[in-house]
Amino acid sequence: MKYIALCAILSLLLLTGCADMNKAQTGALGGAAGGALVGQIIGHNTEATLIGAAVGTMLGYIVGNEMDKYDRQELNHVYERGVSNQTSSWVNPDTGNQYRVTPMPAYRDPSTNRICRKAEIDALIDGKMEKTVTTACRNENGQWQLQS
Numbered sequence: 001m002k003y004i005a006l007c008a009i010l011s012l013l014l015l016t017g018c019a020d021m022n023k024a025q026t027g028a029l030g031g032a033a034g035g036a037l038v039g040q041i042i043g044h045n046t047e048a049t050l051i052g053a054a055v056g057t058m059l060g061y062i063v064g065n066e067m068d069k070y071d072r073q074e075l076n077h078v079y080e081r082g083v084s085n086q087t088s089s090w091v092n093p094d095t096g097n098q099y100r101v102t103p104m105p106a107y108r109d110p111s112t113n114r115i116c117r118k119a120e121i122d123a124l125i126d127g128k129m130e131k132t133v134t135t136a137c138r139n140e141n142g143q144w145q146l147q148s
């Protein structure tokens with residue numbers, strides 16, 4: 001039975017390895033695999049393996065989400081306090097990803113009457129340079145929200 005559980009986890013890892021996942025999802029997947037292995041080692045049965053996978057999934061998701069949260073906090077800081085047309089940069093200490101963000105002047109969106117701000121983002125993620133322009137607007141609570 002433990003071989004079936006191990007094969008299922010390895011298959012899941014191989015199938016999702018090509019998927020485009022965020023850090024929280026990647027953390028959940030790694031946590032599930034690690035938790036299942038620990039559960040099997042401790043309990044030597046399928047129930048322990050499944051419990052380990054469930055706990056590992058939850059912990060991995062939380063850790064992965066925190067890594068994403070660091071970059072969101074830094075970006076929010078640029079939207080909130082960044083000087084227009086001056087670049088701010090940071091390196092995520094957990095991932096090594098590098099960001100350079102240049103905020104534009106704030107403006108009032110005529111369709112929503114909300115305060116918005118665009119920013120140009122140059123990101124070096126996993127060795128690949130990505131460039132994008134984002135827009136964030138203040139919500140009812142005064143917090144910046146990225147627009148889709």
